[in-house]
Amino acid sequence: MNRTALALVISSAMFAGAAHSATFVGTQSDSTNVEVGASTVSAAPAHVAGRAGIGGARGKVDFQGLSNYATLNQGIHQIGNPHGGSSAVYSFAQVASQDIWFGEWSSDGNFTDRTVYYIGEDDVNTSVPTTGTASYNVKGVNHFDGTNALAGTLTADFGAQTLAGSISNASLKIEVDAFVNSSTASFSGDAIATAGGVDTFGDAQGHFFGADAAALAGIATFAGNSQHDTAFGGAKQ
Template sequence: MKTTVTAFAITALASFPLSQAVAYDGGESDNTYIEVGVSTVNIPGGTHTSGLAGIGVYTSGIGNKVDFEGLANYQPVDGNDIHNINAPIDVSQPDHSGLGVFSFAQVGDQDVWFGEWSQDGSTSFSNRAVYYYGDTADTTIPTTGTDVHYSVQGISRYTGSNDLDGDFYATFTGSGGTLTGSIANSALTVNVGSATFNSAGEISSSNATATHGGGVSNGSVEGRFYGANAAGLAGIATFNDSQYDTAFGGTR
């Protein structure tokens, strides 16, 4: 589900206030339990900042979005450069205490993030959703370039060692372009199919595939480029069998 936000951030620079428009874009595979968007929680001098790429969870109010940057500070990256926050939701409690299990990663050094959330993590990956979201304010799309290489990582039912890795190739035509490539681990290969993107850098494909031990699942891709000269990209691939849904991100 696509989420595009244009907001106004008020930033104090020395003693002079600066009003600046900021734009964010991304989406999630299912917004029943989580929703990405501009962060709303602000703790001055604390752990969370409003006006950044964020996520909300139903147990704390889906509109109360916290920034990924703040969440990342809770838990350093693992050996695959993925942040993991383990706070399973106890559905036996009246307040459904807990925030769920997060596995997410950053695209380069941008305020752009991708990952997955589930109620209980690897126990059963209940109510799992994949997502991507980030700052588009400085995004520019090249008008030329053939088979421009992106190193891409994917997250799907992450258990600590099964991230997906691979390569995407973009061809920029001036009015948009095409994107091909795949990411894989030992059990799953996700191919974006014949993806295209428009002049704004928004990526889509209706013939993505997930190849796994049980065969092939068909699906679609949504995503976009981020940063100057399309420095990075992020998105999600969703399939008829949602257990193969995958979030991805990468850089040139």
């Protein structure tokens, strides 16, 4: 789907007026251009209101529907031209076949203006253990061009209430050292981005989803260099 077609879909949300039954948790690094939240576009069969979605002030379109228009590389759905141009680029991935998504929006394929985000359904079945450990196979998105997804492992120690590990590609490594809040099924803490031998310090935040924290998604943001901002997510091994 090109930028014009996607804009028309999102614009149509202002007329949707559909009720939403699900609630979601998630955030974005910058809400100037896009935000995540419950989708408002209802245009069956392509789009359904009330799912995890993305859009602007006029409304949001669901990721599940958008994935039908996208190309898929390294498990990342992509709409737009990742190699530079005038069209906005949407790169997003689903976690564990659930309504959980993370990704990156760029004003163009040159990533001059970009936002990373995550969102997932705040399911009543979500629970976080208070003992034991779990490892998560995690994928990340940063300046995604179809070939450079980040990958690695994050390990939760629920007794110690920590989440730590890293994801990386050939040019960037993101380390996470976070505190787990089992009562809110969330995590927050420190992040370090390493690129070209230089470390940049920032923040990590996110949520667990599903019974016994079956999946997670979040973002790492860096005030010192927002080009290192990265979205990530994954399922328990």
